[in-house]
Amino acid sequence: MDARGLTSRIPAPMRVAWRAVERTGEGVLLVAEVERRSGFGVPVAVSIQLPAGARLLEGQTDFLVPEGPGGDLRTMTLRLGFSSGEEPVGDVVLVAHAEGPAFGVHARARHAFAGSGHTPEPRPTPTGPLLPAALFIRAAEGSPR
16 A cells, blocks of 8 residues: 555544525525544534524524434434525535544534625645554554554
């Protein structure tokens, strides 16, 4: 196995995303997705921030994904109405946070409305030392480090 670039192959322990289901002139139906990778079973606090001009008609803006084995996908369906009858200028922001005594994980996803002018944030570029290939081979085989 080539050791170059291995720092970019370690998956994040959780992922968040939006899925647009339905859009009308008066509102939008969105599904917030929170995925915990297998083995990452800590509780995840989730919050949803609404832009000015959007109001929550159905769903919750704060919820907790309870402790479990990980490897799961949790969803929250939201129906948002537009106060002025037009799409808001800001974004709906989905934030997930988990922490323990020696770690912290934070993930964020935005749903941009047509007139928001939002450009996606660039994805982070892995930095740091190259990790030895043996570290990944043992992890893949389930061997202790």
